[in-house]
Amino acid sequence: MTSWPSKRRHDRGFSLIELAIALLVIASLAVSALGSVSGQRGVARENRWQAQGDTVLDALYGFALRHGRLPCPANPVLASTQDAAGIEDCTLEHGVLPWATLAVPELDPWGHRLTYFARRSFTSDPANGARAGFTLSTQGNASIRAAAGSASKLADALPAVIVSHGANGNGGYRADGTSAPVNPPDEAENADGDLIFVSHLPAPDFDDHVLWIIPDLLASRLLQAGLLP
Numbered sequence: 001m002t003s004w005p006s007k008r009r010h011d012r013g014f015s016l017i018e019l020a021i022a023l024l025v026i027a028s029l030a031v032s033a034l035g036s037v038s039g040q041r042g043v044a045r046e047n048r049w050q051a052q053g054d055t056v057l058d059a060l061y062g063f064a065l066r067h068g069r070l071p072c073p074a075n076p077v078l079a080s081t082q083d084a085a086g087i088e089d090c091t092l093e094h095g096v097l098p099w100a101t102l103a104v105p106e107l108d109p110w111g112h113r114l115t116y117f118a119r120r121s122f123t124s125d126p127a128n129g130a131r132a133g134f135t136l137s138t139q140g141n142a143s144i145r146a147a148a149g150s151a152s153k154l155a156d157a158l159p160a161v162i163v164s165h166g167a168n169g170n171g172g173y174r175a176d177g178t179s180a181p182v183n184p185p186d187e188a189e190n191a192d193g194d195l196i197f198v199s200h201l202p203a204p205d206f207d208d209h210v211l212w213i214i215p216d217l218l219a220s221r222l223l224q225a226g227l228l229p
Contacts, residue, residue, distance in 0.1 A: 042167070045109040045110060045167070046109075048109040049108060049109050049164060049209060052104075052105060052108065052109065052164075053162075053164070053209065053211055055104055056097065056102075056104055056114065056162060056211065057162075057211060057213075059102040059103070059104050060102070060160065060162075060213060061213075061217075061218065061221055063101075063102060064218060064221070064222065065221060065222065065225050065227070067125075068125075068126045068130070068131050068132035068133055068222070068227050069122060069123050069124060069125060069126065069132065069133035069134065070118050070122045070123050070159060070160050070213065070218075071088045071098050071101050071102060071118065071123065072088040072089055072090040072091075072092060072093075072095075072098065072118060072123045073088065073089065073092045073093065073094060073095025073096060073097070073098060073116045073117070073118060074086050074087055074088055074089055074092075074095050074096050074097065074098035074099070074100070074101070074116075075089050075092065075095055075096075076095045076096040076113065076115075076173040076177065076179070077173070077177040077178075078177050079175065079176045079177040080106060080175045080176070080177075082177075085100065085177075086098055086099040086100030086101065086106060087100050087101055088101045088123075090120075090123060093117060093118060093119060093120055093123075094115075094116075094117050094193045095115075095116055096113040096114060096115060096116055096173055097113065097114040097115075097116040097162060098116070099113070099114075106175060107175060108164040108165070108172075110164075110165070110166060110167050110169055110172075111169065111174065111175075112164070112165050112169045112172030112173060112174060112180070113172060113173040113174070113175070114162050114163060114164055115162070115163040115165065115171070115172065115173075115190065115191060116160070116161070116162050116163075117142055117160060117161045117195070117197075118159065118160040119140055119141055119142070119159050119160070121134055121138050121139075121140075121159075122134050122138065122140065122159040122160065122213075131226070131227040131228075132222055132227045132228050135228065135229075136219055136223075136228055136229075138159075139157050139215075140157045140158040140159035140160070140213075140215055141157065141158075141195055142157075142158040142159075142160070142161050142195045142196075142197065142212070143155065143156045143157070143158065143195065143196055143197070144156075144158070144161070144197050144198070144199050144210060144212060145189070145196055145197070145198050145199075146198070146199075146200055147185075147186055147198060147200065148185040148186050148188070148189040148196075148198055149185070150198075154199060155212060155214075157215060158212045158213060158214075158215065159213050159215060159218065160212065160213040161197050161210065161211070161212045161213075162210070162211040162212065163190045163191075163197065163208055163209070163210050163211075164208065164209040164210075165180070165187070165190070165191070165207075165208055166202075166207030166208050166209060167207050168180075168187075168207055170182035170183070170184065170187045170188075170191070170208075171187055171188065171190060171191025172191070179191075184205035184206060186198040186200070186203075186205070186206045186208075187205070187206055187207075187208055190208050190210065197210055197212075198210070
């Protein structure tokens with residue numbers, strides 16, 4: 001009688017090696033999918049920041065046209081639940097963007113307030129019948145450098161500077177008024193409350209976004225509005 005080979009060997013399913021390979025493939029696909037989703041979210045936040053940055057600059061120039069001056073910073077350590085949070089405080093030159101005064105979002109797409117410097121010469125109320133609190137000869141004093149400790153200036157004599165502290169949030173203030181620690185020197189330069197700021201392409205230890213008020217553009221807009229002689 002002819003004896004046929006048993007089918008049991010072929011019917012028992014995956015071997016342990018085959019199962020391990022299948023699991024590795026599934027895990028690899030899952031990691032790839034998660035990376036793709038994370039990358040898409042990162043791009044979406046960057047796009048949201050570009051739109052928010054444009055809105056912030058428009059709000060600052062618009063405030064200057066309405067009031068003849070730039071807004072003062074807001075106190076960075078006030079929690080958003082406090083009455084004065086987001087309201088300009090003209091005892092300050094360094095702080096956070098006064099989001100409530102400007103009617104703009106409090107936080108950037110990564111959940112931190114925007115650091116904001118404005119020289120007092122540009123935030124003073126108009127006096128003696130003037131329509132602006134500063135003149136064409138008023139100079140800013142902030143500068144943008146290519147790196148911490150660098151003598152190379154990308155922009156100088158700036159009246160105001162705005163910083164988003166990016167995805168890592170280093171040095172940025174949260175909605176509860178606390179700040180994130182900062183170690184990398186370039187990012188620390190954007191959070192130390194002096195007149196030097198750093199802006200360059202993203203790097204492993206730098207993801208800040210830096211904006212500034214352009215003196216000539218500010219003067220041009222106020223001249224066109226008849227606020228400067």
